[in-house]
Amino acid sequence: MSRFIAFPESPDPRRLAVLLVNLGTPDAPDTRSVRRYLAEFLWDPRIVEQPRWLWWLVLNGIILRIRPGRSARAYAKVWTAEGSPLEVETRSLAGRLQAAFGERVTIRHAMRYGSPSIAQTLEEMARAGMQRLLVVPVFPQYSATTTASVLDAVGAVFRRWRRPPELRFVSDYHGESAHIEALARSVERHWHEHGRGDRLLLSFHGIPERYIRNGDPYREQCEATTAHLRRRLGMAEDELLLSYQSRLGREPWLQPYTDMTLAGLPALGVRTLDVMCPGFAVDCLETLEEIAMEGRETFLEAGGEAFRYIPCLNDNDDQVAAIRALIQRQCQGWPEFSLPASVEGSPGA
Ligand SMILES: C=CC1=C(C)c2cc3[nH]c(cc4nc(cc5[nH]c(cc1n2)c(C)c5CCC(=O)O)C(CCC(=O)O)=C4C)c(C)c3C=C
Numbered sequence: 001m002s003r004f005i006a007f008p009e010s011p012d013p014r015r016l017a018v019l020l021v022n023l024g025t026p027d028a029p030d031t032r033s034v035r036r037y038l039a040e041f042l043w044d045p046r047i048v049e050q051p052r053w054l055w056w057l058v059l060n061g062i063i064l065r066i067r068p069g070r071s072a073r074a075y076a077k078v079w080t081a082e083g084s085p086l087e088v089e090t091r092s093l094a095g096r097l098q099a100a101f102g103e104r105v106t107i108r109h110a111m112r113y114g115s116p117s118i119a120q121t122l123e124e125m126a127r128a129g130m131q132r133l134l135v136v137p138v139f140p141q142y143s144a145t146t147t148a149s150v151l152d153a154v155g156a157v158f159r160r161w162r163r164p165p166e167l168r169f170v171s172d173y174h175g176e177s178a179h180i181e182a183l184a185r186s187v188e189r190h191w192h193e194h195g196r197g198d199r200l201l202l203s204f205h206g207i208p209e210r211y212i213r214n215g216d217p218y219r220e221q222c223e224a225t226t227a228h229l230r231r232r233l234g235m236a237e238d239e240l241l242l243s244y245q246s247r248l249g250r251e252p253w254l255q256p257y258t259d260m261t262l263a264g265l266p267a268l269g270v271r272t273l274d275v276m277c278p279g280f281a282v283d284c285l286e287t288l289e290e291i292a293m294e295g296r297e298t299f300l301e302a303g304g305e306a307f308r309y310i311p312c313l314n315d316n317d318d319q320v321a322a323i324r325a326l327i328q329r330q331c332q333g334w335p336e337f338s339l340p341a342s343v344e345g346s347p348g349a
Pocket residue numbers: 023024025026038042047048067071084086139143145146205206207208218246248279280283284285286
């Protein structure tokens with residue numbers, strides 16, 4: 001027995017592989033499954049930077065006793081016949097990209113926490129003959145809490161392999177022109193259908209403010225995405241607003257907070273509000289429940305008249321085109337990509 005895993009030659013090797021990675025989601029919207037998911041997620045030192053002993057006590061003594069039941073009830077509100085929206089949409093996005101690239105590339109998806117796991121998916125790809133791998137965390141803005149955590153997980157898998165693939169890794173795509181274009185077109189379609197609200201609010205997932213002070217570029221990148229979109233849509237400074245959602249715990253997180261912003265806007269004369277969550281590639285608990293349900297209630301109870309949620313890009317054509325362009329650019333120079341690229345459209349197009 002060797003301590004390192006080696007995979008047998010595949011008869012029909014699929015050499016070039018792309019792995020889309022999203023955050024992960026429970027297997028079912030019940031307390032047990034949510035507790036298992038949260039235990040893995042919240043024990044990641046990239047997510048919660050506290051002394052381990054202290055966090056172990058808080059996590060096991062308080063959080064994992066209270067939160068799983070509460071979160072399970074929230075998950076139940078958005079769960080679909082096919083499963084968790086995050087998993088359903090991520091899988092569909094990977095499937096559409098596979099169709100766009102055809103045989104020369106294998107496109108799979110995995111979750112940082114829960115299933116399908118990064119370890120199991122990479123092993124399946126290795127058995128299919130993978131020699132080169134591009135990892136695409138589907139977090140448009142880099143954060144150590146998400147992107148670097150995916151890198152940790154991929155590294156942990158390859159530590160056990162005798163011959164890991166040649167590896168490339170996407171850090172972020174917060175300012176990619178095709179990505180901004182996809183977001184802008186989604187807003188324009190929404191305006192075309194529903195008319196234009198008094199304001200457009202962009203709500204990004206928050207992180208503790210302390211992480212930014214310690215060097216995380218996440219806030220800069222959220223602000224940059226916002227500025228790109230504002231320019232592309234020709235909006236004034238005060239027409240397009242930015243806020244941060246999903247705060248957990250007592251320490252200050254990035255501000256302004258989405259819930260307080262929603263509660264305060266009606267008093268400033270904002271009657272109709274369009275809301276989009278560009279930090280999430282696909283819809284999930286945080287967008288469908290926290291924003292489209294809870295956020296709507298907050299805004300309407302504060303005196304707002306219409307709250308219009310704009311869905312995430314999910315598996316729409318513009319998102320497929322944007323991620324496809326990203327993959328094409330990242331794979332430049334790899335043999336499978338020096339073949340006639342014109343068949344698939346020019347690289348970066
Ligand atoms: C405790 C700290 C958390 C940090 C830091 C954090 C960063 C972060 N998260 C996302 C994206 C998602 N988060 C989602 C759910 C979620 N996030 C936290 C906590 C932190 N996130 C918790 C506890 C949960 C679970 C739900 C709950 O109990 O409230 C999701 C949705 C998952 C789903 O199943 O639908 C996403 C996506 C980003 C992008 C980010 C940092 C930039």
